[in-house]
Amino acid sequence: MTAIADIMQTAPVIPVIVVDEVEHAVPLARALVAGGLRVLEVTLRTPAALDAIKAMKQVEGAIVGAGTVTNQQELADAIGAGSEFIVSPGLTESLGKAAIREGIPFLPGIANAGDIMRGLDLGLTHFKFFPAMAAGGLPALKALAAPFGQCRFCPTGGITLENAPDWLGFDPVLCVGGSWVAPRGAVDEAEVEKVAREAAALGG
Numbered sequence: 642m643t644a645i646a647d648i649m650q651t652a653p654v655i656p657v658i659v660v661d662e663v664e665h666a667v668p669l670a671r672a673l674v675a676g677g678l679r680v681l682e683v684t685l686r687t688p689a690a691l692d693a694i695k696a697m698k699q700v701e702g703a704i705v706g707a708g709t710v711t712n713q714q715e716l717a718d719a720i721g722a723g724s725e726f727i728v729s730p731g732l733t734e735s736l737g738k739a740a741i742r743e744g745i746p747f748l749p750g751i752a753n754a755g756d757i758m759r760g761l762d763l764g765l766t767h768f769k770f771f772p773a774m775a776a777g778g779l780p781a782l783k784a785l786a787a788p789f790g791q792c793r794f795c796p797t798g799g800i801t802l803e804n805a806p807d808w809l810g811f812d813p814v815l816c817v818g819g820s821w822v823a824p825r826g827a828v829d830e831a832e833v834e835k836v837a838r839e840a841a842a843l844g845g
């Protein structure tokens with residue numbers, strides 16, 4: 642199993658995906674992977690999400706995980722669907738312990754020092770900074786990261802092609818998450834691939 646640090650360093654942008662119709666899953670994953678974004682976070686926000694995860698895993702090169710995992714039941718469902726990593730908007734002790742017990746790469750959300758300290762208590766060092774822009778943007782993450790030199794981050798929430806380079810220029814940031822690369826609805830594969838390619842190029 643790939644460690645969360647490796648997953649975070651696979652591509653500079655993790656698409657945050659909302660799938661309403663399972664038919665959209667494979668074309669979307671195919672276009673994103675073709676554009677160079679291999680790590681795909683499918684949010685458990687829609688009834689189609691678990692089937693979308695199963696379907697996307699058939700796309701060669703895709704590393705498919707579940708997002709918006711908020712409790713142990715959702716964790717079990719996500720793992721059952723074949724998720725290769727788990728993203729959560731926040732961090733509870735019960736979810737953190739369960740993810741560690743399962744041995745699945747886990748990226749929980751943090752937004753303050755207490756959240757980070759709860760993660761460190763569990764042995765976690767890699768976090769999603771969420772909601773990145775609303776929680777104070779890059780100045781907030783710089784201030785938060787300073788006392789926690791061992792931690793690495795994936796800012797998500799309000800990230801765009803335009804502001805992503807600023808975030809990625811900060812050393813503790815390994816990647817960013819964003820929905821801008823994965824529009825909802827019917828998939829124009831050529832267009833998604835083009836937008837993904839621009840995002841993948843942020844990695845230099």
Ligand SMILES: O=C(O)C(=O)C[C@H](O)[C@H](O)COP(=O)(O)O
Nearest residue numbers: 684708709730797798799819820
């Ligand atoms: O669903 C989750 O688990 C979340 O944590 C929320 C998402 O990460 C953000 O909604 C993505 O933010 P945007 O790129 O600004 O659309």
